[in-house]
Amino acid sequence: MRGKAIFVGLSLLVVLTGCWDRKELDRVSLVTGLALEISEDDAFSLTIEAINASELNDQMSEGMTPTITYELQGLTMAELLKKMNMGITRELNFSHTRTLIVDEKVAKEGLSKFLHFLEKGGQFRNDFQIIVARGVKATDIITTTYPIEKVPSMKMYEQFTTIEENWGGYPQSALTDFVFALTSPGRHPVAAAVTIRGDPSKGHNVDDNRELDLNALIEYDGMAMFHKDRLVGFLSVEETRNYMWTQDLDQTTATAPCGELGYFALQVYNSHTKVTANYEKGVPNFTVRIIIEGDIHDNQCADGLDEISTYEKYQKLMKEQLEEKVKSTITLVQEKYGVDVFGFGEHLSKQQYKKFKELKDNWDEEFKRAKINVDATVYIRRDGMRTKSFIEQVDE
The missing domain is CATH 3.30.300.210 (Nutrient germinant receptor protein C, domain 3)
Known part of the structure; x- marks a missing residue:
């Protein structure tokens, strides 16, 4: 009887694995946005937007930037994301990624080679929004601050949600929607487009948020249309x-x-x-x-x-x-x-x-x-x- 009890107890221990894969919050950086561009030597440039959590807490804030950005150049998404710790100390966590901002030039050359990794890998959720930067650099989008919502990617995500609920003029451009249209023989993909009203170079400083009239503001700017995975034009x-x-x-x-x-x-x-x-x-x-x-x-x-x-x-x-x-x-x-x-x-x-x-x-x-x-x-x-x-x- 005693042996049977020991056997049952040991069997239960097998399923009690505990938090074997846990990550302490002070050891990870939450990535909320990605910006994809083409660099001067025709390689690809990826910029990540990571949350500076202490600046989102009013009691702990020291007046520094609420997000941190880091840029690397490479040939594939996998390479770029794995090399990010060349400049970022903490392990990157992509479970809270809300936006992928792509430059017009990247979109015209095709997005499949980038989306394949994001859709197939287990690091990303499939509900982040694919957004085309219209007339401005993709990195300018995720580095433009806003006084009410301090994280640019979260600002855009909330902005699009509100537009969809109140006005209805926003095309769903989540990864799943884009891939579904891409693989459908009777439909081509679409994505939201954004631009910056004002001077993009003046939106990177948190001091600009103290101005009554913001020097740079991210605005929804219609819809990007694709032929398969290549950008062909915009609607207002x-x-x-x-x-x-x-x-x-x-x-x-x-x-x-x-x-x-x-x-x-x-x-x-x-x-x-x-x-x-x-x-x-x-x-x-x-x-x-x-x-x-x-x-x-x-x-x-x-x-x-x-x-x-x-x-x-x-x-x-x-x-x-x-x-x-x-x-x-x-x-x-x-x-x-x-x-x-x-x-x-x-x-x-x-x-x-x-x-x-x-x-x-x-x-x-x-x-x-x-x-x-x-x-x-x-x-x-x-x-x-x-x-x-x-x-x-x-x-x-």
């Missing part, structure tokens, strides 16, 4: 929101003219997009059906919001505005860039697989000549303001 912020309507945008604020000099705004709280695909007379045909519900949140015209005719008028105006804007962005991408970033090929594959199988090897050419219609249905449920606008009363 407004065009990106038009693109998002085709991706089943959830909520946003939409504006349409209600008179010669005035506009009204609709707070959209429910939206659904459905794409129907067909192949007729040798041409791909698609219809993008958008249904939205919302409340009037702003009105610059003197129309009475207590009259049914006003709601009917505004529904028609918003429908026309939405159809025109979404259609114009689709046409722009078809004619200027010729890459199906909308996923129309995916819809054709799901609805007419045999036909898409015949076309998939030459899908971009088919996309360029596809006939795409946009049909919007708008429901204005109520007035989110006063029933009788003071503008209406003034005009009386």
Whole structure:
């Protein structure tokens, strides 16, 4: 009996491995952002952004920089990341990495060779955002400070989350989304784009955060479009929101003219997009059906919001505005860039697989000549303001 008890006890010890792989916090540096560029000798330059944890605590802060950056040049991501301790004392931990900022030149040459290591390795989570630095250096992005959110990569991550929740004009560009689109025969990848408003050279100093008007500010600047893994062009912020309507945008604020000099705004709280695909007379045909519900949140015209005719008028105006804007962005991408970033090929594959199988090897050419219609249905449920606008009363 005693032997059996000893055997059971020893067996339990096997599963009690303890914290064999633990790392003390004072022995690791949390990396929150990466910046990838091409150096002068055509090698690759990787800059890491690591948290200086003591500066994030108001009681321990000594007024120093909240992040530390370090740059190395090399030929592969694996080489660069393993060599970082040439200048960084602590072991690097990438579990909290939020952004990968890539230079335009790197993006134009292709991202697959870098993303393969990041996607395959176990050091990184697959939800970090891939972002293209538009018109500025990638290293300037992760070294531009901000007084409210002291870590640049965390600032961008929170900024994009807020944009997505409040305005809806942000394209999801996490590693998983990018790789999924990259391996899909009916869609090309997209990524968010950022730039710096002001002088990038003046954003590296924490003393700049004491200025009322910041000398440098990271701004969301639309969407980067890729052909496979190579950058081909950008959409503006407004065009990106038009693109998002085709991706089943959830909520946003939409504006349409209600008179010669005035506009009204609709707070959209429910939206659904459905794409129907067909192949007729040798041409791909698609219809993008958008249904939205919302409340009037702003009105610059003197129309009475207590009259049914006003709601009917505004529904028609918003429908026309939405159809025109979404259609114009689709046409722009078809004619200027010729890459199906909308996923129309995916819809054709799901609805007419045999036909898409015949076309998939030459899908971009088919996309360029596809006939795409946009049909919007708008429901204005109520007035989110006063029933009788003071503008209406003034005009009386």
